[in-house]
Amino acid sequence: xxxxxxxxxxxxxxxxxxxxxxxxxxxxxxxxxxxxxxxxxxxxxxxxxxxxxxxxxxxxxxxxxxxxxxxxxxxxxxxxxxxxxxxxxxxxxxxxxxxxxxxxxxxxxxxxxxxxxxxxxxxxxxxxxxxxxxxxxxxxxxxxxxxxxxxxxxxxxxxx
Amino acid sequence: xxxxxxxxxxxxxxxxxxxxxxxxxxxxxxxxxxxxxxxxxxxxxxxxxxxxxxxxxxxxxxxxxxxxxxxxxxxxxxxxxxxxxxxxxxxxxxxxxxxxxxxxxxxxxxxxxxxxxxxxxxxxxxxxxxxxxxxxxxxxxxxxxxxxxxxxxxxxxxxxxxxxxxxxxxxxxxxxxxxxxxxxxxxxxxxxxxxxxxxxxxxxxxxxxxxxxxxxxxxxxxxxxxxxxxxxxxxxxxxxxxxxxxxxxxxxxxxxxxxxxxxxxxxxxxxxxxxxxxx
Numbered sequence: 390x391x392x393x394x395x396x397x398x399x400x401x402x403x404x405x406x407x408x409x410x411x412x413x414x415x416x417x418x419x420x421x422x423x424x425x426x427x428x429x430x431x432x433x434x435x436x437x438x439x440x441x442x443x444x445x446x447x448x449x450x451x452x453x454x455x456x457x458x459x460x461x462x463x464x465x466x467x468x469x470x471x472x473x474x475x476x477x478x479x480x481x482x483x484x485x486x487x488x489x490x491x492x493x494x495x496x497x498x499x500x501x502x503x504x505x506x507x508x509x510x511x512x513x514x515x516x517x518x519x520x521x522x523x524x525x526x527x528x529x530x531x532x533x534x535x536x537x538x539x540x541x542x543x544x545x546x547x548x549x
Numbered sequence: 550x551x552x553x554x555x556x557x558x559x560x561x562x563x564x565x566x567x568x569x570x571x572x573x574x575x576x577x578x579x580x581x582x583x584x585x586x587x588x589x590x591x592x593x594x595x596x597x598x599x600x601x602x603x604x605x606x607x608x609x610x611x612x613x614x615x616x617x618x619x620x621x622x623x624x625x626x627x628x629x630x631x632x633x634x635x636x637x638x639x640x641x642x643x644x645x646x647x648x649x650x651x652x653x654x655x656x657x658x659x660x661x662x663x664x665x666x667x668x669x670x671x672x673x674x675x676x677x678x679x680x681x682x683x684x685x686x687x688x689x690x691x692x693x694x695x696x697x698x699x700x701x702x703x704x705x706x707x708x709x710x711x712x713x714x715x716x717x718x719x720x721x722x723x724x725x726x727x728x729x730x731x732x733x734x735x736x737x738x739x740x741x742x743x744x745x746x747x748x749x750x751x752x753x754x755x756x757x758x759x760x761x762x763x764x765x766x767x768x769x770x771x772x773x774x775x776x777x778x779x780x781x782x783x784x785x786x787x788x789x790x791x792x793x794x795x796x797x798x799x800x801x802x803x804x805x806x807x808x809x810x811x812x813x814x815x816x817x818x819x820x821x822x823x824x825x826x827x828x
Contacts (some may be wrong), residue, residue, distance in 0.1 A: 500702060505699035511749050 396421070396436045399455035401464050403433035405471060407534040414528050416484035418498035420457070420505055420521070421529040424464060425536040426473035432533050434462045439497070440504030457504040464499045465512070480514055481538045481549045483529045485521040499523065518549040552672075553602055555586040557594040557617065558609040558638070563661075567607060567638065574665050574672075591615025595623060598630050599721065604725060605675065607659075610639040610646075618650065625654040629778070634675050638663065680826075683777065684811055687731065687824050688774035691765075695784070698744040698768055699761070701816050710814045716800045717759060718793045719766040724743045725785035726778055729826040733766050737794070739818040755794070763790040 396413040398404045404411060413421050413436045425432035435454065442449035442456035453459035469475060482505060485498040502521050509516055520527065520540045527542040538549040554571065556564045564587050574773060585601045586601060588594035596601065598636040606624070610617035617637060624630045634656040637647070647658050657671050689702070695701045713736025722730045735743075740758035747761050767790050774785050793800070801821070804810055810823045 496702065496704075500704075503696060503700045503702055507746055510700065510746075513749075 396434050398436055399438055399452050399460075401433060401435040401460060401467075403431070403464070403467050404533045405429065405431045405469065409533040411531040411533065412529065416527045416529060417486055417488040418484070418485035418501060420482055420498075420501045421527075422461065422464070422505065423529070423531045424468055424473075424481075424533065425479045425481075425533075425535050425538075426468065426477045427479065428474070428477055429472050430509070430533060430536075431468055431471050431473040432531055432536060433464050433468050434529070434531050435460045437461075437501070440500045441540050446539050457501060458508055461505070461508050461512075475512075475514065478514065479536060480509060480516045481518045482548065483520045483527050483538075483540045484518060486523050486525060488526070489524070520547065520549060550580050552604040553584045553586060554582060555588060555597055555603045555606045557588045557591065557606060557612070557620065559589050559612040560609075561587075561589070563609070570663075570668060572663050574669050591617065591620030591623075594620055596632060598624060598633065603633055605672070606633055606635045607638050610637060610641055618646075621650060621653060621655060632777070634679065636675070650679055680809075683826070684809075684824055686771050686776045687769070687822060688811065688813065690776060691733070691769045691822060693772050694765055694768040695815060698764065699743045701743065701746060704814045704816060706812065706814045710817050710819045711736065711738070712819045713801055714798045716795050716798075716804075717762050718795070718800060718804070719762040719790050720793075721766045721770045721790040722788035723770060723774060723785045724788075725774075726824055729824065731766060731770050731773065732804075732823045732825070733762065733769065734801065734810075734821040734823075735762055735815075736818055736820075739815060739820065742818075759792045759794070762792055766790045801827055 391408050391410050394402045394404060394409055394411045396411060398419065402411050405428055411434045413434060419436055419438050422435045437457050437460040438455050440457050442459040449456055449459050453463055465475060485502040487498050525542045527540050532538040540547050540549060554566050558564050568585050571582060586597050586603065588597055592615045608617045621635055624635065636657045636659060637650055637655055638659045638661055640661045656675060657687060659667060659671065692703045715737040716734055717737055717740050719731055719733045737758055740762045741753045743765060744753040745755040745759035747764060750757060765813050766768065770787055778784055805812060810821050812819055812821050
């Protein structure tokens, strides 16, 4: 029986139990980041809302997982402390949609995506696969056993 | 920039009349008209369009050999000529036919006989529009360049954005069917951020910042030109970008005082760009 670990909004979860599935729901302009080390079967997922902690340092102190930069730092450090190796990590991401509900003209989804690409680039990591943009919300699932990432959107499922 | 006008009409008398009217307007209000080219039918016009640089076509509809409608169809379906604005000048007033032509990309319609004022209005509208369109394309090119090389993006203008004091002005020139320069003026601070993003550096100095802005100008130009002319291979020569550094707000104030400069917000930093088209 596979146990499902749910990642909330501005939240991150990690696991090294091969029967676990980490999941997050309704990624709109938010982005879900999956990091997975295939050698040690250690994986983690972050669901962040905003691109940059510098825009709101106060909130970043209490809710660092809300932002791409502070959230990624915490997730990577956590996985490394569990024994994962940064160089081996597979990076797969989903989300960053242009939602009609958000404030117009701010392109939060796109900014979230660019911010992550910048962080990855600075960390010397490449994004291996992504399903970003569009206008539909997504659900994201990560199988800790084999690192398989599934995205579900508009009742269609695809593997990254 | 001088506007080369091609007049297509089978009557040499009408061509002379149109030329005279435009010439008269041009003397009183400078429309920037350069050379007049003339063609007696669609076939001749297509030949001229392919061989010379034409900025505006004034075309009659009923002509021997090849009529105006067929000529417009061919011009609008050819990648290298489809961006040339065409204004139809005709006695015909069947609205269906005119609507069809407008749908095909004809910019405007002048009913013959036309008054100098009507013509003046059309040229003004046309010229302002093409400049505005070009600036719009330049902004799009810059936006793409920022996203793909520096992971930054243009945001809506707001009151909180930082107006730079120390600035760097990057300039890159292009020569081809159209010649000109693209200028990007950014604060030293933002240029440093761009350098960090482009090269993944952590300690950037002014030289890195200069290089970053040069790189941005280079890529923007490379993206912009294909938007203006679809096949840019061998058509344009591009100069090596240069950068001028200014330690006070003088450069910024001077730059944005000019009407045709455009201020953008790159993630909270004000940046100004300008497109200068030469003759």
